[in-house]
Amino acid sequence: MIEVRRAGALTTVQDLGRPGYAHLGVPRSGALDPPALTLANRLVGNAPGAAALEITATGCAIRLRRAAAVAVTGAYAEVRVDGRAAQFAAPLSLPAGTTVDVGPARAGVRSYLAVGGGLAVAPVLGSRSTDTLSGLGPAPLRDGDVLPLGTPERFPAADFAPWRPPAGDLLLAVRFGPRADWFTDDARGTLLSTEYKISPMSNRVGARLSGARLGRARGGELPSEGLVLGAVQVPAAGEPLIFLADHPTTGGYPVIAVVEDVTPLAQAGPGTAVRFREVGGPVR
Amino acid sequence: MTGLRRAGPSGLLIECADGAAVESWRAELWRRREAGQLAAAEIVPGARSVLIDGLADPAATAVAIAAWPPPPAAGPASGPLVEIPVRFDGEDLPAVAELWAIPVPEAARRLCATELRVAFCGFAPGFAYLTGLPARWAVPRLDTPRARVPAGSVALAGEYAGIYPSGSPGGWRLVGRTEVTLFDLDRDPPALLAPGTRVRLVER
Numbered sequence: 001m002i003e004v005r006r007a008g009a010l011t012t013v014q015d016l017g018r019p020g021y022a023h024l025g026v027p028r029s030g031a032l033d034p035p036a037l038t039l040a041n042r043l044v045g046n047a048p049g050a051a052a053l054e055i056t057a058t059g060c061a062i063r064l065r066r067a068a069a070v071a072v073t074g075a076y077a078e079v080r081v082d083g084r085a086a087q088f089a090a091p092l093s094l095p096a097g098t099t100v101d102v103g104p105a106r107a108g109v110r111s112y113l114a115v116g117g118g119l120a121v122a123p124v125l126g127s128r129s130t131d132t133l134s135g136l137g138p139a140p141l142r143d144g145d146v147l148p149l150g151t152p153e154r155f156p157a158a159d160f161a162p163w164r165p166p167a168g169d170l171l172l173a174v175r176f177g178p179r180a181d182w183f184t185d186d187a188r189g190t191l192l193s194t195e196y197k198i199s200p201m202s203n204r205v206g207a208r209l210s211g212a213r214l215g216r217a218r219g220g221e222l223p224s225e226g227l228v229l230g231a232v233q234v235p236a237a238g239e240p241l242i243f244l245a246d247h248p249t250t251g252g253y254p255v256i257a258v259v260e261d262v263t264p265l266a267q268a269g270p271g272t273a274v275r276f277r278e279v280g281g282p283v284r
Numbered sequence: 285m286t287g288l289r290r291a292g293p294s295g296l297l298i299e300c301a302d303g304a305a306v307e308s309w310r311a312e313l314w315r316r317r318e319a320g321q322l323a324a325a326e327i328v329p330g331a332r333s334v335l336i337d338g339l340a341d342p343a344a345t346a347v348a349i350a351a352w353p354p355p356p357a358a359g360p361a362s363g364p365l366v367e368i369p370v371r372f373d374g375e376d377l378p379a380v381a382e383l384w385a386i387p388v389p390e391a392a393r394r395l396c397a398t399e400l401r402v403a404f405c406g407f408a409p410g411f412a413y414l415t416g417l418p419a420r421w422a423v424p425r426l427d428t429p430r431a432r433v434p435a436g437s438v439a440l441a442g443e444y445a446g447i448y449p450s451g452s453p454g455g456w457r458l459v460g461r462t463e464v465t466l467f468d469l470d471r472d473p474p475a476l477l478a479p480g481t482r483v484r485l486v487e488r
Contacts, residue, residue, distance in 0.1 A: 023329065024405050224413070250404060
């Protein structure tokens with residue numbers, strides 16, 4: 001078991017999500033930064049997709065009720081073990097009763113804290129992830145919560161992982177479509193030529209962008225259609241948003257393009273500059 | 285199929301002329317996936333399209349799909365039938381009856397006499413968009429959505445009927461309510477009303 005001493009602004013349990021239920025209106029959910037999650041798990045000897053904590057921006061502190069390996073990855077943060085500085089992105093072998101405090105994110109937004117054995121909260125539709133859109137999975141952590149741990153399977157596989165700070169400004173590859181033809185040529189050009197900023201309104205559902213509005217070539221409402229991870233949707237007001245793991249499964253605003261890899265957005269805080277470059281073939 | 289569009293690194297969107305074509309394609313794609321002819325993580329019907337996601341090589345799948353014969357039309361009796369007992373005491377039923385220019389009890393009978401089908405899901409886990417009501421019976425959404433619609437509310441908006449699986453804000457017109465659990469995590473599949481399911485409302 002672990003006890004939550006300080007939950008922070010938004011700390012959730014995440015694994016690799018619950019794909020395969022979108023046709024029933026169930027979002028995929030899962031860690032926003034899957035490589036950081038799988039690295040934390042590898043460091044403590046867990047299966048790559050074991051459930052861990054996703055800690056947003058303000059940090060989090062837990063106390064171990066049994067001896068366990070712990071590792072913190074993702075957004076860089078000071079890690080303290082019973083008050084003493086400890087290594088980031090490394091397995092920490094800790095006795096029962098230890099308090100692990102992850103400080104505010106210094107570079108990036110989302111840190112991952114994995115514990116050997118994984119967090120053993122009850123899975124929902126095959127996943128322990130908290131889905132902030134639909135409410136499936138465990139509720140976001142609150143001070144005093146107690147979470148069960150699984151049985152460790154292996155000894156930690158590595159004792160150190162190279163860590164790269166998240167890129168500052170982002171250049172994201174996008175593929176136009178499926179509804180690029182709902183926008184003017186100007187709008188498609190604007191998307192590729194101007195700089196957007198990540199808005200503070202961003203969350204696990206989507207990264208909202210502030211910047212140039214994208215004009216429609218046609219009016220009317222798009223009949224609701226399935227959405228993919230990374231879809232760049234343009235609501236009526238014209239400022240795009242990029243859908244992340246907790247995105248709705250269907251939507252009625254046209255998607256001008258799709259970001260090929262949304263992982264860097266997991267670590268892009270408000271104000272981060274975002275540019276787009278085109279990949280792939282013609283619009284259709 | 286009226287078009288095939290790329291949707292991101294691993295997705296394709298099949299555009300369909302109408303809801304009946306969506307249902308044919310959905311059933312065909314699910315059948316082919318079941319038969320091992322299509323490896324896709326998600327097959328998600330929409331109002332006029334079907335999304336296929338999680339493809340290893342979407343371009344190759346697009347070529348394959350273009351060579352398939354058109355899928356057979358969904359028969360009227362295909363798909364499982366679910367009966368939903370409904371108490372027609374919705375707050376907006378009188379307004380719906382007025383829009384339809386018929387008495388209130390007749391509006392309830394009309395809804396029960398129409399066989400509905402789950403066209404697609406969305407909005408919330410287990411929320412099914414039910415088609416089958418003729419276009420001339422379409423009713424507009426409320427101008428101001430309700431802050432809270434209770435779970436089990438049976439409602440209409442546009443050409444669709446729907447049942448709220450959980451309490452949420454909502455702008456659909458409430459015609460009744462049911463005690464049936466629409467979304468149950470201990471059931472497989474968890475949604476009672478999956479795409480393709482036929483639905484009959486039964487007055488109680």
